[in-house]
Amino acid sequence: MTDMLDTPQGRRLAYQRTEGQGPGVVFLGGFRSDMQGTKAVHLQDWARARGRAFLRFDYSGHGESGGRFEDGCIGDWSEDAISAIEALTEGPQVLVGSSMGGWISLLIARSMPQRVAGLVTIAAAPDFTERGFWAGFSVDHRAALMRDGQVPVPSEYGEALVITRRLIEDGRRHLVLDQPLHLPFPVRMLQGTADEDVPVSWSQDLLHHVTGPDIRLTLVKGADHRFSTPDCLRLIPDSVEALIQKVSE
Template sequence: MTETTGHLDRGNGTKLAWAHQTGREPTVVFLPGFRSDMTGDKATAVAAFCADRGVSMLRFDYSGHGASSGDFLAGTIGAWTADALAAIDALTTGKLILVGSSMGGWIALLAAIARPDRAAALVGIAAAPDFTQRLMWEAMTASERATLQRDGVLHVPSQYGDPTPITQALIQDGANHLLLIGRIPIRCPIRLLHGQADPDVPWDFALRIAEQAETGDVRVTLVKDGDHRLSRPADLALLRQTVAALLEQDSP
């Protein structure tokens, strides 16, 4: 199956890089995490899986990420969700299986809420809704909060490379998109994969999502020795199995 690539003009000076495979629906859409992109292990593993099975698949980079244009520091949860919806609306038709990793899990949930008639199922991989509040703002010291408010950005150490820039706009906008504060109005099947050795996003996030989602069809799979990325061969096999089961469930 042939994969086509291109850039989607957002009309605001930003162009989103995308890769799309045509095939049978529902279309699998991969939503990357914070500072990640569509070339990561999980995104490419899902793309290869879909290609092997003739399934339509879309992956893309948010503004300020990967091959897309835009300033990462100008990005927010609201802006990246709008990117996701623009890509979905312009490049896909019909039903969707939304697969989101970390922050992409939050954006997948927001996209399912925004497009309830199109969301056939959702897969969260170490899904991190509300992380700007629970894992960033609430974890900051008084000194760090003062620096953020004074400078508009705070750089915190990261085990994955360069320090992570956290902007005041990211924190403030994130507060407008919190989901773990009440019922989550999603009625499609949800599958949540989370490592119990995840040092970044506690695995109780998966349990909170499962408890608060309105759908009765939620399954949580905990990987006892799994880290945040869940990109080892066994983890990727689990992801493929999860998506395969949802595709079979959706088949006539």
């Protein structure tokens, strides 16, 4: 059953929560995705079968939540995630961040590490507004973005993406690869080698950039960005389970 949360910023978020034992698991979705995605549903089914607390939600402008996607930015969606964790969970959580959710999970880890028991990323895309969109824009695209406040970008996932100047400028205020980032909890990073949206080199850059006592990167040969084959889907809860066992020792 989907419920709604009103955040301190005045945004209205749709969420589904499964009661259970801690540490709980929070799924953080990707750019333009929602909590009905294959990975989120699979992880909730796993959590329910094991009596594990679980939370999935839609950022503002995504899925069933209020607001327009084009009005949002990384800072807003990070605030949404923090509000959901603070209001709907208790104690440290294992964060599972997919694509943009990987970036947001790192922002959460930086701002409130006491609420993070462990971190699993799936094709994490930290700083993608700068490393992906802005870096890939031509001089004309950049000029149009600054002049008009937005530019359309073709997408293989459906209608064109509208990239806004606010998204780019706000992204620069939330970069994580431009300063030291310590992760004092176990981290498991998952990445497909056939991912055409998030290069393998990004996961390797992240691995080399962060510091912490227990950080591992697993590359799955042939897996794409969706990371939703049966083998990939099994790997996600297996990674979560390993972290929970680690922090419970």
